[in-house]
Amino acid sequence: MTDAQTLAFEYLRRSDKKLSPAQYLLELRKLEAEFNELLQIDDLEQKLKDDSIRTWKALSS
Known part of the structure; x- marks a missing residue:
């Protein structure tokens, strides 16, 4: 499962929405x-x- 899939699943799992399987x-x-x-x-x-950090460090050296 990707991070996006996990987040979506957890969001719906905690949701109070009553959805049909298709929904x-x-x-x-x-x-x-x-x-x-x-x-x-x-x-x-x-x-x-x-x-940006790498560039700043390179320029300040």
Whole structure:
């Protein structure tokens, strides 16, 4: 299971929504896509921070 799948599953597991099996699967896929997008943005932000730190260290040496 990917991180996005785990987050989507846990979100729905804790949700108070009463969903049919079909609705549950649709909601799971939708949430999975949203969490995947958020995780990619977070990963990109971290890479940019790391690159900035490396550049700053290289310039200050």
